[in-house]
Amino acid sequence: GENVEQHPSTLSVQEGDSAVIKCTYSDSASNYFPWYKQELGKRPQLIIDIRSNVGEKKDQRIAVTLNKTAKHFSLHITETQPEDSAVYFCAAPNNDMRFGAGTRLTVKP
Amino acid sequence: DAGVTQSPTHLIKTRGQHVTLRCSPISGHKSVSWYQQVLGQGPQFIFQYYEKEERGRGNFPDRFSARQFPNYSSELNVNALLLGDSALYLCASSLFRTGGAGTEAFFGQGTRLTVV
Numbered sequence: 001g002e003n004v005e006q007h008p009s010t011l012s013v014q015e016g017d018s019a020v021i022k023c024t025y026s027d028s029a030s031n032y033f034p035w036y037k038q039e040l041g042k043r044p045q046l047i048i049d050i051r052s053n054v055g056e057k058k059d060q061r062i063a064v065t066l067n068k069t070a071k072h073f074s075l076h077i078t079e080t081q082p083e084d085s086a087v088y089f090c091a092a093p094n095n096d097m098r099f100g101a102g103t104r105l106t107v108k109p
Numbered sequence: 110d111a112g113v114t115q116s117p118t119h120l121i122k123t124r125g126q127h128v129t130l131r132c133s134p135i136s137g138h139k140s141v142s143w144y145q146q147v148l149g150q151g152p153q154f155i156f157q158y159y160e161k162e163e164r165g166r167g168n169f170p171d172r173f174s175a176r177q178f179p180n181y182s183s184e185l186n187v188n189a190l191l192l193g194d195s196a197l198y199l200c201a202s203s204l205f206r207t208g209g210a211g212t213e214a215f216f217g218q219g220t221r222l223t224v225v
Contacts, residue, residue, distance in 0.1 A: 034213065043199065043216040044152065089151055096165030097142060097201070097214055102151040 004092045006100025013080050014108050021103045023090035024072040030092040033066060033073045036099070039086045047088075048075070080107045111136070113202050113217035121223045122190050130185040130220045134202030140164075141183040142214065143175055144199040152199055158183055159205070190224045197221050 006023045013019050023033075034049035050057045050064045050073065057064050061080075066073040073092075077084055085107045090100045114133045122128050134141050140159040144152035157165035158177035172188045181202075187194055198221075201214040 032212075043218050046213050046215070049213065087151075093214075096154060096157040098154045098167070099144075099151045 003098055004090055004100045006090050006103060008103060009101060010104045010106075012106045012108065015080060015082060017080055019075075019077045019080055019084070019105055019107075021075045021088055021090070021105070022072055023074070023092070023100050024070075025092035026071065027092065028068075028071065032093060033064065034091050034093075034097075035062075035064060035075045036089045036091070037086045038089065038102075044089060077105075080105075082107050082109050113200060113215050115198075115200050115217035115220050117220060118218065119221045119223075121225060124190055124192060124224055126190050127186065127188045128190060128222060130187075130198050130200075130222070132183045132185070132200030132202075132217055134181050134183070134200075135215055138202035138204050138215075139181055140203045140205060140212075140214075141177055141181065142201045142203075143183070143185045144201065145169070145194075146197045146199055146219070148196075155185070187222075192224050195222060195224045 004023045004025045031052035035047050036044040037047045038044040048059050048062050048064050050066050061078050063076040087102045087104050089102050091097045116131045142157040143155040146152045154167035155169050156175045161177045175185045177183045197219045199219045200217045203212045203214040205212050
């Protein structure tokens with residue numbers, strides 16, 4: 001399975017600011033890159049994903065960018081709101097899905 | 110359509126005992142993966158089953174085992190429980206194997222296991 005490195009481990013922003021979380025992977029065969037959000041006491045939920053045939057995908061305030069050459073992909077959240085506070089996980093599944101260590105995002109009102 | 114369901118939701122066991130956790134995938138999903146999540150950490154991959162065969166195994170001792178049934182539901186078994194096995198155990202299902210087919214994985218609500 002693919003192992004991914006995720007940075008930063010914690011991120012604190014003011015409401016309305018942007019947040020960026022980055023993941024790097026090593027297996028060039030990976031072609032699917034999901035992001036999950038886990039609120040306290042809840043299950044991880046898929047929020048956005050991207051496949052290797054595109055470089056960017058947007059869904060309202062969230063976007064994911066992919067650089068296959070550099071083997072990294074990033075989650076971008078714009079106009080952050082307090083309800084965006086959660087732990088975010090990336091994955092680069094190939095044969096099985098293993099997650100990055102997670103980023104705890106805190107949005108201060 | 111029902112999502113991924115896990116049972117039980119909470120469980121308390123004594124050191125040395127064994128435990129069986131159950132997962133029912135979304136209807137039509139053939140792949141089930143199991144994860145252990147310790148408080149404050151990310152989900153750690155334990156097993157993936159697809160079409161009733163083990164397709165992936167994480168770095169867990171042999172005390173951990175699993176199986177998938179003809180209806181694609183799955184069980185995770187843990188023998189000789191240790192205090193360190195206390196965690197949230199998550200099950201995720203996907204239509205096919207994750208990765209190659211690029212299919213989304215959906216999580217159950219988890220089973221919180223406490224070993225005392």
